[in-house]
Amino acid sequence: MEITGAILVGSADRVGEAGFAAVDPATGRNIGPDFHEAGAADVADAAALADGAFAIFSETAPEARALFLETIAEEIAAIGDALIERAMRESGLPRARLEGERGRTIGQLRLFASVVREGGWLDVTIDPAQPDRAPLPRPDLRRRNVALGPVAVFGASNFPLAFSVAGGDTASAFAAGCPVIVKGHPAHPGTGELVARAIRRAAERCGMPEGVFSYLPGTTNELGAALVADPRVKAVGFTGSRGGGLALVRIASERAEPIPVYAEMSSINPVVLFPAAAKARGAALGEAYAASLTMGAGQFCTNPGLVIALDGSDLDAFVGAAAATLGQSPAQQMLTPAIHSAFGRGVDALRANDAVETVARGPAGEGENQAQAALFGTDAAAFARDPALGDEVFGSSSIVVRAADPAEIAQLVGGLEGQLTATLLFDEADEELVAPLIPLLARKAGRILANGWPTGVEVCHAMVHGGPFPATSDSRTTSVGALAIMRFLRPVCYQNLPDHLLPAALRQDNPYGAPRRVDGVLTLA
Amino acid sequence: MEITGAILVGSADRVGEAGFAAVDPATGRNIGPDFHEAGAADVADAAALADGAFAIFSETAPEARALFLETIAEEIAAIGDALIERAMRESGLPRARLEGERGRTIGQLRLFASVVREGGWLDVTIDPAQPDRAPLPRPDLRRRNVALGPVAVFGASNFPLAFSVAGGDTASAFAAGCPVIVKGHPAHPGTGELVARAIRRAAERCGMPEGVFSYLPGTTNELGAALVADPRVKAVGFTGSRGGGLALVRIASERAEPIPVYAEMSSINPVVLFPAAAKARGAALGEAYAASLTMGAGQFCTNPGLVIALDGSDLDAFVGAAAATLGQSPAQQMLTPAIHSAFGRGVDALRANDAVETVARGPAGEGENQAQAALFGTDAAAFARDPALGDEVFGSSSIVVRAADPAEIAQLVGGLEGQLTATLLFDEADEELVAPLIPLLARKAGRILANGWPTGVEVCHAMVHGGPFPATSDSRTTSVGALAIMRFLRPVCYQNLPDHLLPAALRQDNPYGAPRRVDGVLTLA
Structure with missing residues (x-):
């Protein structure tokens, strides 16, 4: 597993016009290799690929998507100690902490695999036709959640694994069926590249469409701004400072088509x-x-x-x-x-x-x-x-x-x-x-x-790592735990479609075995 | 049932500094009485009352809240033909259409009563403690949805009943446990006041806290702007033009604490x-x-x-x-x-x-x-x-x-x-x-x-009356149907609280009989 400093746009390794270095915070010295700064062209190409991948990836069956998440976990584990050592040098965090964080990252991917398989996130809701209702018949109405579109992820410096390239935002966006473009954090570019290559390999092994994932390392605000402004990007996940989060919220709200930004920002707990x-x-x-x-x-x-x-x-x-x-x-x-x-x-x-x-x-x-x-x-x-x-x-x-x-x-x-x-x-x-x-x-x-302490955030079904502004930009969600998948979904209702033209999740025979609400009554598969 | 033209702030009838008239669109002539313009002081007082009512109203048991919704329906029905006749004069819509719309409005309130009772909206999720887990024990984590806070509702002119004072936004906000402040639409102020008085009577009959509902009639943009800017208002429901919706979105995003705006705006279908x-x-x-x-x-x-x-x-x-x-x-x-x-x-x-x-x-x-x-x-x-x-x-x-x-x-x-x-x-x-x-x-x-026509929006569980921008300002939701309640909720997680200090929805004995997800497994009560 090599760190080349490349920009990863879909399956291609690219070079940039400028470069930057990783810094060892314990010494202030640079760590090789040189990293390439992603630019506007990389953003545009990654977004175009992600947009192209969306149609296929968003309609993958739950089992295929769960396997993809589990394969990412496997590939991260397979990097072995090289990942821990690189992360130690780039972050100054101790080995035990980073080994724990790797376990958490892998566990998080597996949690989302189980969430995807279970199918509750689809929120399948069926109001069957009532052809004899007076004064007007009721049509057949079926609702499910669909993926929002390509998601831009901005990782945090303080969790170079669990809140970064393959962290909770990426895992939950993939789980929802959204292609992901990660803006790599410049504080741990080598760690980021190792994980990005693991995701790319998992995508290849699972036959996922080109562009389901891209990785854009860089140090400039312009890079992040271009990514959030790209019309093909449909949501943003961010963990970092209040200033950084609010800047992205502003860019997203000024687009021709505003998009949601999930920024986890500032809290004194x-x-x-x-x-x-x-x-x-x-x-x-x-x-x-x-x-x-x-x-x-x-x-x-x-x-x-x-x-x-x-x-x-x-x-x-x-x-x-x-x-x-x-x-x-x-x-x-x-x-x-x-x-x-x-x-x-x-x-x-x-x-x-x-x-x-x-x-x-x-x-x-x-x-x-x-x-x-x-x-x-x-x-x-x-x-x-x-x-x-x-x-x-x-x-x-x-x-x-x-x-x-x-x-x-x-x-x-x-x-x-x-x-x-x-x-x-x-x-x-x-x-x-x-x-x-x-x-x-x-x-x-x-x-x-x-009677506990707030440090230590369990990755589970009931967790809420969110809260009213300015803790986050959207109090209706969480960035840790199973509920995080809901950030990247929207409901679509299908009226009177013949069964064979319905998306699989809504067909009468319930091929995904998801729980369903039928005429208002929740039923387990 | 009298139309006085008053501003309804909690249980008080108020007069304003300026006035306006209802207009019969068929003749262009004014219809009495004179209506009072609500102003900044009315907004502030209504918001203060709503904020005060929130603590009690948001924690009412589902049964009490469902009865409140059903009592509103009953009180609207009790207005009788006076409501239809007034709405006909103010809107120019024919009798059959308005009678149908009244039925829809009442049915919608009852639907949300059934939704509140069923309890799925609470999304109760429990990850029980694992005291013996290694290397670290897992705490007891329990999540439920809570109401966002007071909600401002801007009704539409084209449905003076079903999308106005007691329309879908108001019904779903009440269902979520949010006090409501309605900015009355100037195209049907008499109709609006009749319905507002019905809601007020229902609140009194059900012993709901003062300020759970206020009604602010008016014609000015300043009135709506002041309402959305008030720091005690925590969400906005709007149905109307693209320009109007985007103006409210802008005001909401520029607040010290930005809030969600659910604006249903523009669609050519x-x-x-x-x-x-x-x-x-x-x-x-x-x-x-x-x-x-x-x-x-x-x-x-x-x-x-x-x-x-x-x-x-x-x-x-x-x-x-x-x-x-x-x-x-x-x-x-x-x-x-x-x-x-x-x-x-x-x-x-x-x-x-x-x-x-x-x-x-x-x-x-x-x-x-x-x-x-x-x-x-x-x-x-x-x-x-x-x-x-x-x-x-x-x-x-x-x-x-x-x-x-x-x-x-x-x-x-x-x-x-x-x-x-x-x-x-x-x-x-x-x-x-x-x-x-x-x-x-x-x-x-x-x-x-x-093979149908888009006009005719069924009020049911599976309906989505929403869509990507600019159809709405938030594609993740719907303004018609049971799912609309989710717009006014946010998740809160409780860690290691003793059972008797937990909110009722999360207690071990499940007093509300809500469905629960326990350790990731959905279970019916």
């Missing part, structure tokens, strides 16, 4: 600590908080960036334990120089804020792009007054907000922006305070956790 | 006539085409505004019969002076187009705002060259495009904008030509009909 829990196990919770905060240098979308709690000595114990743990938590390698500087700017802004106390810092690191963790404190009035205190600082930085009473906690929650997660730390004696907060938090977040 | 059908029954089809086109003065979103067919003598027979029928089809009353003038401008532009032949006109009408039907013809090259020929002319105007061969038909279809419907008129001998067009049309339209 509030944690509410309740008094009985703080009293019973404040110190232990404080240690666990610091551990969750510093895990992976805090580079998770669901990092706990905010704790809200009642002021008092129990909270002091929590904060004290967190500060002690964080103070001994070694500095960690960050993903890229840009992320490291943004983290530094975010921390410095909080340190310089008169209304904010710097509670603890982790040890400074040696070497390039090391994250020095930071814990801050403030009170409810200051937090409510200054919206900047609620901005995400991507990395191991968090702020503890002291509230005077439960009403102030509810007010703080009511003033929050949309979030991916909200966490409740409580004991039985807290439940009277907890219960009324749950519906408030449901208006703010996509996932509500009890 | 292509009909493809195939050769064997044209040969066997061209004249009969032509008569039926003219009948569908002129029904209700052509004022349907699904009016057949375009026919595509192979050129030749069989098509001549079709067009000849259509022209003869249309030529004898009496002029009909249009809904409003504005719609009548827009229709006139659209017809005049086609008449003045050198590439377009005026095939037939209906008789001119006597009296105000009468629609004189129009049938036009052109060839494929001209249609492809001039995008204006594909613009919707709301009313009884349609154009027949003659294609040289099946490839030209496919090209024409490929060049169409998004549509609500696409219709195939064919016989068995045509099926080889029909089959490859079906997937092409599925990319363009929300509903594909065989």
Whole structure:
């Protein structure tokens, strides 16, 4: 398995007019080979191929599409240790983390294979004809979901496997029947190419149409903009910064035909600590908080960036334990120089804020792009007054907000922006305070956790990795878990078509064995 | 039941600073009483009340919400003939049509009551804990759908009951658990107020929270803009013109928190006539085409505004019969002076187009705002060259495009904008030509009909009244039929909450009896 630096447009390897290098964040040095920048012509050709592939790929039977997803998983596994080693060098992430992430990526592809086979995503709904109905007969009406069209995927730097080239966006778009064009993340171009070649091989092995997948590496905003603006692209999946996500949303909304953008952007993942829990196990919770905060240098979308709690000595114990743990938590390698500087700017802004106390810092690191963790404190009035205190600082930085009473906690929650997660730390004696907060938090977040930490997003059927703006650009969806497939589908109704002209999913004999709603009654195959 | 012209903000009747009148389109004269223009203060107060009502209303049990919908239906029926008579005067629509529309409106409310009770819309999904899983235990994860928040509804002029104050948008938003604020359509303010009072009475009878419904009549764009811009409004339903819909989309996207707009806008509903059908029954089809086109003065979103067919003598027979029928089809009353003038401008532009032949006109009408039907013809090259020929002319105007061969038909279809419907008129001998067009049309339209006419939209489970842009602003949905409820929902996941703190829908004992997906397996209650 070779990394050539090529642009992968359908089955062709291409060179670009300009080049760029992968950077080892631990040394700041370039890693070979030279990578080619994809340009406007590559976008246009990839989009044309994807558009051509759509007719065939979108109507592949569930079994064929599931096999394709499983073959991608197989091909990724077959890359072997070369993938882990390359990802370690490009991301600075440790081996165990990347091996886990590879397992998650493979598991995710297999989950979507099972989802595709089960057929619930088709939402097959049949209202049979009622020829004798008065005053007017009812026609035969049958509805299924169809794929939206080619999808552009923008991976994230912080999960070079699970949220990148063959990550959740790609897996769910393929599952829905959409060809995929990945804009490769410049922070891990070699890793990206290895995975892209695995997908291409899987497409070839499965006889998928040319153009079902293309991979466009590059560093420029123009590349992404051209991809989202291409009229043949019909939806966008993105994980990254608020600024980046909003830029894509704007481009998509200004097209002659606007398209949906699923951007997962910004979240500080509030944690509410309740008094009985703080009293019973404040110190232990404080240690666990610091551990969750510093895990992976805090580079998770669901990092706990905010704790809200009642002021008092129990909270002091929590904060004290967190500060002690964080103070001994070694500095960690960050993903890229840009992320490291943004983290530094975010921390410095909080340190310089008169209304904010710097509670603890982790040890400074040696070497390039090391994250020095930071814990801050403030009170409810200051937090409510200054919206900047609620901005995400991507990395191991968090702020503890002291509230005077439960009403102030509810007010703080009511003033929050949309979030991916909200966490409740409580004991039985807290439940009277907890219960009324749950519906408030449901208006703010996509996932509500009890007595855990938000880092760690299970890939399963019930997961929601989404939430109200600005956590995402579309609160009606998730980017992790089985439900993610629904982002790339739309319903089509067929009226009075003879059975043999209907798409297979809607034929009377139910060849895919999908669940169906018939005359309003859900029936299993 | 009295029409007072008031603004209905929650349970209060209000007066406005300015007034407007209802107009009888048949005479151009005002009909009393004076109506009050809702303003910015009414919007703010209605939104504050709706926001306050949300917590309670969104968590009402399905049975309570279903009863509310059924009580609205009952209260609308109880208005009796006064509703029909008022609607006849304000819309110019005939009695039979409005009685049918009332039946449809009531049936639609009852359909959503049954949908709410069944519980599939909750999409309850449970991945039980796996405490012994290695390397990490799996938490208990449970997902359900929750209401988005208060919804703003903009009704249409052409269905003063079924797409207006208590139409599909309102019914589906209530069904989802969203309070509703209706911006009353100025073309039927008396009808609107009667229905608004029926909803208010139903809310009172059912003990629904103050502010679950408000009704803001008015004529200004500012009123609608203020409603969509209000931060407490979380989604918008709209049926109307492309310009109006896009204006609301723009306002919604420029908010600090962008929100979804479901705008059903513009469609010319292509009909493809195939050769064997044209040969066997061209004249009969032509008569039926003219009948569908002129029904209700052509004022349907699904009016057949375009026919595509192979050129030749069989098509001549079709067009000849259509022209003869249309030529004898009496002029009909249009809904409003504005719609009548827009229709006139659209017809005049086609008449003045050198590439377009005026095939037939209906008789001119006597009296105000009468629609004189129009049938036009052109060839494929001209249609492809001039995008204006594909613009919707709301009313009884349609154009027949003659294609040289099946490839030209496919090209024409490929060049169409998004549509609500696409219709195939064919016989068995045509099926080889029909089959490859079906997937092409599925990319363009929300509903594909065989051997029928697109006017007449069944309110049922399988219906899709939606389609790619510009038919709607969001192809992933429908504004008619049971699926419309999904527009106003978003998923929330609950992790490791004790059973008694979970929302009822997710508790172990399944109190709502909803279908559930457990560990990926769909199970009926």
